[in-house]
Amino acid sequence: MVQPSFPVVTESDAQLPLYLTSIGHWEDQERTVRPEGFPDYQWLQAIDGTGELAVGGVTQLVKPGQGFFLNSNEPHAYRPLTHPWGVHWIAFNGSLMPSLMRQAGMERSGVYSLSDPESIILHMKTIYAMSLTGRPFLGMECSKLLYAFLLDLVSKVRMNAPSAAHNSLKLQPVIQFIEENCHRAMTIGELSGCIGVSPQYLCQLFKSTFKMRPMEYVNRERINKSKELMFHDPSLKLQDIAVRVGFDSPSYFSSVFRKIEGVSPEHFRSFGYSP
Template sequence: MDTIAFPALAEADRRLPLYLTICGHWNNQEAIIREQGFTDYQWLQCVSGTGELFIGDARHIVKAGQGFLLLPEVPHRYWPMEEPWDVHFISFNGMIAETLLRQAGMMESGVYTTENSETIVSHMRNMYAMSQSDRSYLAIECSKLVYMFLLDLMKAAEAGAQSELTYSRLQPVFAYIEANMDKPVAIKELAACIGVTPQYLCLLFKKSVNMRPMVYVNRERINRSKELMFYESRIPLHEIARRVGFDSASYFSSVFKKQEGITPEQFKKLHGMR
């Protein structure tokens, strides 16, 4: 459900070390363009889907499990790429906001991978629930929640940075998969790309993308097949299956349905393709 709240703030509330200005959730985040930036600090946490973020001229992709920080007055724009782009968001300010963010290693606007993103989202939901309550000293109660949020964000970002290092190490494997999308690949080949055993490769994939290597391969094959169906809609499905490395159209359809919940034929019909 889409939600948004603007906690009422008196002048004295704005002298708190931290204070909450906006919080909420969009089931599918719409396009936002702010050429002059925004007045407060913002954190947006992606739950599902994929978004595109521009900070100045720098382009970033935001995926599930990642969040992005926007510092005050920094020009930015963002919109969904893969819908629904499910996003929780808060805006906050206060005299210690910058200090806490710097302690978390967040010294500039950008995208950050967070471990235990469920904890981050839980904090954001709690802030929204509190802002809707009739508690006395509401701004102070919200301030306490923002403080707890930033402390946990500090831990989540540090752990997420380690995950990013693992992801970077896997780049040769991802490149190999991309280059051999139309061929069968074995896990031994993938492990050889970075000189590790298949067992250790599985551990790296689990840490980085939370799935086994061959599950990742099939996911990428299915994503490529959807692109082919969009851009070359007259290609028969058995040819699409071959181009994305499946031995048979029936196995391709089985994997497609397991991942997408519908068959390739239903996918084409749903999107008005012949």
């Protein structure tokens, strides 16, 4: 057994978007039954042996390389089916969790397969080591590592899904076309023609892969290009930048910029990109 870590969560730590509550590693995980659930979110990563998770009225096998996510306060139970059942575990909380898990498609507790479980285990080992240091602002340091861990977990779970990986690969010609042509007007027909599908199907692919419509993606690419121009040539007028990145009017450029960035282009430039 590896000694688990339970870092002190201060009042300021609990205000962070993400914060660590406990972390550890059982070389042979025992049977655990929680009729009232657990107060924090959890991720348990199986490294050897086979176990079983019961949650939400469903029982699932947990094989090596798989992990399972548990929502806070949800009744659950898990147990080994073979010995030893080695498991890394981490518990965490924070206001960011619901939206982050929703984006990952992991709103429900259950078992998930990963495209690269070793990288997730490395994250967990790094967080565990940090949690034992007792260094100043430990909560913030663990929060930063936890955020990186969860982002990586999200990507490894999503990319392991055959449909997600296939869609991402299929859309690469469209993404490249957008990057090369966002300085001019583009139609949904041009984009769908890059991969020989209908505009309606292209919209489905973008929504399932990026959670946005194709032209929303185009506008985000244009805004990114506009920020690059502000940085590299501070003397450029905003109306000239709007034209260079494919907007037909400065007012529409400003409207889209504010919607995406939360500030106007003038304000963004004033943050330090003006001469």
